[in-house]
Amino acid sequence: MRALAVMVWIGLCAVTGIALFHVAFRVERLETELSSLNKTILSEQEALEVLEAEWAYLNRPDRISRLAGKYLPELAEADASQIVSISEIPDPAPFPVPGPSASPAVQALLAATQEQDNGQ
Amino acid sequence: MTRKPLASDNRRPDTPLQSDTCSDSVVRQAIETGRTRILITATVMTLAFGVLGARLVDLTVLSEPAEPRTAKAASEETIGRRADIVDRNGTLLATSLHTVSLFADPKRVMDPRAAAYKLAAILPDSSAEWLESRMRKPGRFVYLHRSLTPRQQWEINRLGIPGIDFSGNETRLYPHGPLAGHVLGFADVDGNGIAGIEKRFDKTLGTDGKSVALSLDMRVQHILRDELTQAIAEFKAIGAAGIVMDAKSGELLGLSSLPDFDPNHPGDASADARFNRATLGVYELGSTFKIFNTAMAIDSGLVTMNDFYDASKPLKVSRYTIRDYHAKNRSLSVPEIFIYSSNIGSAKMAVDVGGEAQKHFFQRMGFLDTLSVELPEAGHPQSPSIWRPINTMTISFGHGLSVSPLHLASGVAAMVNGGVLMPPTLLKSDIPRKGRRIVSEATSDSIRRLMRLNALEGSGGKARVSGYLVGGKTGTAEKVGMRGTYKRKALISSFVAAFPMNDPKYVVYIVLDEPQGNEATHGYATGGWVAAPTVGEVIRRIAPVLGVTPVDSEAPEIRQQLAIELPHAQKRLASF
Numbered sequence: 001m002r003a004l005a006v007m008v009w010i011g012l013c014a015v016t017g018i019a020l021f022h023v024a025f026r027v028e029r030l031e032t033e034l035s036s037l038n039k040t041i042l043s044e045q046e047a048l049e050v051l052e053a054e055w056a057y058l059n060r061p062d063r064i065s066r067l068a069g070k071y072l073p074e075l076a077e078a079d080a081s082q083i084v085s086i087s088e089i090p091d092p093a094p095f096p097v098p099g100p101s102a103s104p105a106v107q108a109l110l111a112a113t114q115e116q117d118n119g120q
Numbered sequence: 121m122t123r124k125p126l127a128s129d130n131r132r133p134d135t136p137l138q139s140d141t142c143s144d145s146v147v148r149q150a151i152e153t154g155r156t157r158i159l160i161t162a163t164v165m166t167l168a169f170g171v172l173g174a175r176l177v178d179l180t181v182l183s184e185p186a187e188p189r190t191a192k193a194a195s196e197e198t199i200g201r202r203a204d205i206v207d208r209n210g211t212l213l214a215t216s217l218h219t220v221s222l223f224a225d226p227k228r229v230m231d232p233r234a235a236a237y238k239l240a241a242i243l244p245d246s247s248a249e250w251l252e253s254r255m256r257k258p259g260r261f262v263y264l265h266r267s268l269t270p271r272q273q274w275e276i277n278r279l280g281i282p283g284i285d286f287s288g289n290e291t292r293l294y295p296h297g298p299l300a301g302h303v304l305g306f307a308d309v310d311g312n313g314i315a316g317i318e319k320r321f322d323k324t325l326g327t328d329g330k331s332v333a334l335s336l337d338m339r340v341q342h343i344l345r346d347e348l349t350q351a352i353a354e355f356k357a358i359g360a361a362g363i364v365m366d367a368k369s370g371e372l373l374g375l376s377s378l379p380d381f382d383p384n385h386p387g388d389a390s391a392d393a394r395f396n397r398a399t400l401g402v403y404e405l406g407s408t409f410k411i412f413n414t415a416m417a418i419d420s421g422l423v424t425m426n427d428f429y430d431a432s433k434p435l436k437v438s439r440y441t442i443r444d445y446h447a448k449n450r451s452l453s454v455p456e457i458f459i460y461s462s463n464i465g466s467a468k469m470a471v472d473v474g475g476e477a478q479k480h481f482f483q484r485m486g487f488l489d490t491l492s493v494e495l496p497e498a499g500h501p502q503s504p505s506i507w508r509p510i511n512t513m514t515i516s517f518g519h520g521l522s523v524s525p526l527h528l529a530s531g532v533a534a535m536v537n538g539g540v541l542m543p544p545t546l547l548k549s550d551i552p553r554k555g556r557r558i559v560s561e562a563t564s565d566s567i568r569r570l571m572r573l574n575a576l577e578g579s580g581g582k583a584r585v586s587g588y589l590v591g592g593k594t595g596t597a598e599k600v601g602m603r604g605t606y607k608r609k610a611l612i613s614s615f616v617a618a619f620p621m622n623d624p625k626y627v628v629y630i631v632l633d634e635p636q637g638n639e640a641t642h643g644y645a646t647g648g649w650v651a652a653p654t655v656g657e658v659i660r661r662i663a664p665v666l667g668v669t670p671v672d673s674e675a676p677e678i679r680q681q682l683a684i685e686l687p688h689a690q691k692r693l694a695s696f
Contacts, residue, residue: 046218056212056295061342077661080587080670 201290202311203324204331205304207338208373208548214304214318214383216290216311219267222276226262228283229255235281239264242275255283266309267291292318294383300341302396303334303375303495303546306383314386315394317546319496333548335371340364343661344374348630351654352378355635355645361398361525362654363629364662367533367618369553370542372493373626373666375399375526397633400497402522405631406597406647407461408532408616409518414458415535415567416481417469419559425454425566425684431464437510442467445596445646446579455684458570459578461594463517470516471509478515479507484558485531485541491524494546499524518595525614529629532616536571536591536624539564572621572682579648583617583656587670588663589678591624592617592655594647599634610634615651619659622681625668630654 068075205214222239229235236252243251243265254262266289268276273286292307305316313322321332348360364374377397381389395401417423428451435442444462457465470478482488482503491498502522504511514520526544534541540555559567571591574580580592592615599610614631618624635650637643644650663670671678 049215049217052212053215053217053293053295056215059211060296060299061339062299062346065342065346078664080585080660080663083587083664083670085669 201329202292202307202326203329205317205325206331206333207300207336207341208334208371209337210333211338212295213300213334213336213338214292214294217293218288219291220270220273220286221263221289222265222268222273223261223263223285223287224255225260225283225285226255226257227260230282232256235284238279238281239276239284242272242279243268296338297384298380298382299338299345300336300375301380301383302377302398302497303336304383305496306386315497316383316495318383320494334546335366335373335548336375336546337373337665339665340374340662341376343665344658345376345378345380347654347658347661348376348378351630351632351635351650355632355638355641355650357632357635357650359392359397359633361401361629361631361633362658363398363526363529363627364658365529365533365544365627365629367537367624367627368542369549370530370533370544370555371549372526372544372546374662375546377401396495396497397525397631399491399493399495399524399526400499402499402501402524403612403631404519404522404597404600405525405528405612405614406518406595407463408528408593408595408614408647409515409521410458410461410466411532411535411567411571411593411616412481412485413466413470413516414454414570415559415563416478417454417473418566419563420473420477422472423454423469428453429457429462429465429468431457431462431468435464435467435513437513440510440514442513455570455573458593459574461517461579466516467513470512475507475509475512478512481558482515482521484556485527485534486543487521487523487527487531491527492543493526499527501527518597525629525631528616529627532593532618532629533624533627534558535564535567536618536621536627537564568618568621568624569682569684571618573684575617575621579646580615580617580652582648582652583615583659585619585656585660585663586673588619588659588668589621589671589673589682590617590619590656590659591621591682592652594652596646596648611645613645613647613650615647615655617652617655617659619663620668620671622671622678626659626662626666628655628658628662630658 201218202216204212204216207213222243224235226232232252232255236248236255239251240246240248246265251264254264264284265272268286276284277286290311291309292311294301294304294306301316303316305314305318305320307313307318307322311326313319313325317332317334318325324330324332344362344364348362351357352360360376360378362374362376363372365372375398377395377399379390379393381393386394418425431444431447431452432449434444442463444460444464446460446462448456448460448462452460452462452465454465454469456462457469479488486492488501488503490500501524504515504520511520530541530544534555535558538561539557539559541558542553542555545553568591571580571593572589573591574593575584575591579594580590583590583592595612595614595616597612599612612631612633613635614629616627616629618627630651632650632654635645637645637649641649673679
């Protein structure tokens, strides 16, 4: 009886020890991983800063207008006469009624949509 | 020694003690004591371990069952980075980049000459002699180069010179270069703000690293600077300032002063280039002041739009003579005084209102105090110490009171936006700002009509843009020369405009410093000839960007909103 108890305790101690070391090693591995991830994040952040600065640099209005003049010579500045409000646009053409050429599936779908609209 | 059961021993306490029974009871007592002690110790130990165990369970299972989720490591190292400055749309205007610097420990550099020659081959902008002299300096730390490229760093590392090392630091970068140089200012190599927004918000940007969002719109800023550059080239001006301001909120969408400088290399700029003409410079801005003079006169109730003033002959006050530039030599109505820019009429209007009221008016407008804007470069107006009648007269047409162009733009915004002065700001504000009322709604409405009329029939015709109801006022002032006399040929020519004039959203102000007339302007260098066209071009280009809906200026409701009826003169002035 006593021997059994001793055996059980020794066994328990051994299992605990192994588990402890296992956890300790895993923590160590995760910490290494964490610090390398943090390093990556930092370097990515730095890269982002550089890229953002570069983006702003490349999007300088004077550069864009120079490039537009070079590669898009037909493009002109918007003129006041080109801007109208939506109410000034005449009503768009009414929804085209599907002719006989429309497939039966399309006609059925349209009929269903119309029914739904009428129901509301 | 006989052994007796304990019970029998206890039952006879009065038996005379024999020597062996005596020793026996001592032993028993000792055992009893021992047992009690063991019991106490065991209890204490059990309790202690119980507490420890409970605490262990509490810590591991109950209170924080999971590993605290912290991402501290990543953010900790980025603290100390100077924050970004962005415009109202989030475009990056100033940022800090991590760079690598090269330094030397002169004590450990064994052969400075050889090291200098090797380094000079890699660093093209430093000479070997300069590097060598740096490395011969006493001390343990000298900078050899700031912000190396990764390739230079790798090559220097490969040389393996002892005593040479790298240190990480940050470099302030302004991707837009000179575009908003005067607004942004710059920071020194150690990240301390020296001028502009960088200086004003040094603490905000530096310590807790909060980025600052400006009210500027880089598209508007670019258009403004572009047009100013063209105007300077065309009229050979020595400088120019331009302002685009939201008339209702006081936010500055564009603020440019030329010549300007690249904040990436502030050391290369001349003192003139670093001088902000739009905010720091104070000038006598001329006839644009007639907007304020007319508003003040109408708002006082003493003068109405239907009043006439005799402008038939020059006005003589003590030893001064006030003349009209475009003399009509007859009686002029208040709108005519405005559109013909009559100095005589304006002076008489100001006299009717009185010097005290005029001073009070400009006081409320902030024209006698240092400019209130988020820049350290804020100009202080020059006003007469004693407000004499002659001062009242000259100030009515913009002489004798020097203010910064931004003072004037914010004042004009107040005159046209319904009468409320909004202190100009360079910060983007999402909540409505509070202003203070200067003139009534009705007065503001009259000023809008007058400014529109001036663009249609008066001196501001060159600022007209089809589709946008531009209204404005010219200003031409002679600069004060060395001995306090006015220089005939050195002018400050300006034009201030607002659009759309029936409900002004933006104020545009352009000032040219010493422009020269050319053939296209028939030799004139006045505001109407040199500044008004620039204002027109700026408005034509920025209005679509800012989403201002074009309107038909011939539409009856628009004409009615901006017309001026003159009952005394039989003619209707506001013919469109």
